[in-house]
Amino acid sequence: MAHIKPRYYNNFLSILKNELLIDHIDIELTERCNYSCIHCYINKPENSSNLQAREMSTAFIKDVLRQSADLGCLSVRFTGGEPLLREDFIELYVFTRRLGMSVTLFTNGSLIDEELCKLFNEIPPGKPISISVYGMHSQSYDAVVARHGAFKEFWHGINLLIDHDIPFTVKASLLPQNKHEMTEFETFAATIPNMSHGPSYSMNFDLRARRDNPQKNSYIKSLRLSPQETLSVLSRNPEKYFQGMRQFAKKFMGHPSDKLFSCGAGYGTCIDAYGNAQMCMLLRHPDTVYSLDPEKHRQNHPETDLSALEYALKVFFPKTREMYATNQAYLNRCAKCFLKGFCEQCPAKSWEEHGTLDTPVEYLCEVAHEQARYLGLVKEGEKAWRLPKEIWQERLKSFTEM
Secondary structure, three states, X not given: OOOOOOOOOHHHHHHHOOOOOOOEEEEEOOOEEOOOOOOOOOOEEOOOHHHHHHOOOHHHHHHHHHHHHHXXXXXXXXXXOOHHHOOOHHHHHHHHHHOOOEEEEXXXXXXXXXXXXXHHHHOOOEOOEEEEEOOOOHHHHHHHHOOOOHHHHHHHHHHHHHHOOOOEEEEEEOOOOOHHHHHHHHHHHOOOOOOOOOOOEEOOOOOOOOOXXXXXXXXXXXXXXXXXXXXXXHOOOHHHHHHHHHHHHHHHOOOOOOEOOOOOOOOOOEEOOOOEEEOOOOOOOHHHOEEOOHHHHHHHOXXXXXXXXXXXXXXXXXXXXXXXXXXXXXXXXXXXXXXXXXXXXXXXXXXXXXXXXXXXOXXXXXXXXXXXXXXXXXXXXOOHHHOOHHHHXXXXXXXXXX
């Protein structure tokens, strides 16, 4: 096994000096994908030359990686689209590892080959590869990804990782085509050495994050599990579900407000395929993204000596995080709801659904209330935002102390 000695020590020195700014960064290498998954919020055509021409260059991505290392970054997640479509993936991977950062690769697994496996053996990623699974049989799998023969490609990649003893994990999307295969999928996942806990699922699917396809958005909505189905999946192990939700409630529930960002958005960043720093992977509202193009950065802020990435993290994102809701529907509901934090309502979800930062998403509200009723936090017919403060505080206290 080759030893990768970091060529840049700024990230480690930052930790020693307690100057760590970010410990992780997400980089979306491309929006293009060799699959056309029916539920995907981002995928674009694999062979689109127009998109490929707009994507970050190899040199640009390397510069972003250097800036990240200078800010203390220790790990990178390469995602997409399908990141392995990038012809320079190996070059970027080796460069990242030589910076001393571990790599998490999000992939559908179909493009894993012998060359990549040899590379991963010689230069281990540092984190298990994350594989998305869309079905346990060719009929379900190929139907989800809309590609004949995809199931065989997927299993070829999986078998290569197994044969080369390369650590990986799996996650799944619950769709009408495959949701009857949950037990079979979990039995398979249990055989994977790096799956120390049960696999994760996507089921309340995100809409197109660039708001570029209303027709597909309508179809994605039709694929979501109902609030009742969502609860059924989450509470299959009631004791474990209650325990997890009590711990979650202690940390995140209560004290609603009209401040938009109560999550971790903007404390780290996701770089999209075209060189824009986003507060999170889903939030692409133009008022919340910052271009990392050096020329644009210098033109817009000639007074600063901060790099574009550092400026985004230290100046632009903190300022954006101070935004407050102005939509009256949000102020009347979400800003008064003690389920805020438990509910997935956030600026990114509002952007996907409505093109704003502060419009309530009814579906998410229904999912949150379905769970809250099961947990005893609200009663049948109640809306959490209408409960007097003394009532919801007492219920929350009783729930967390059970």
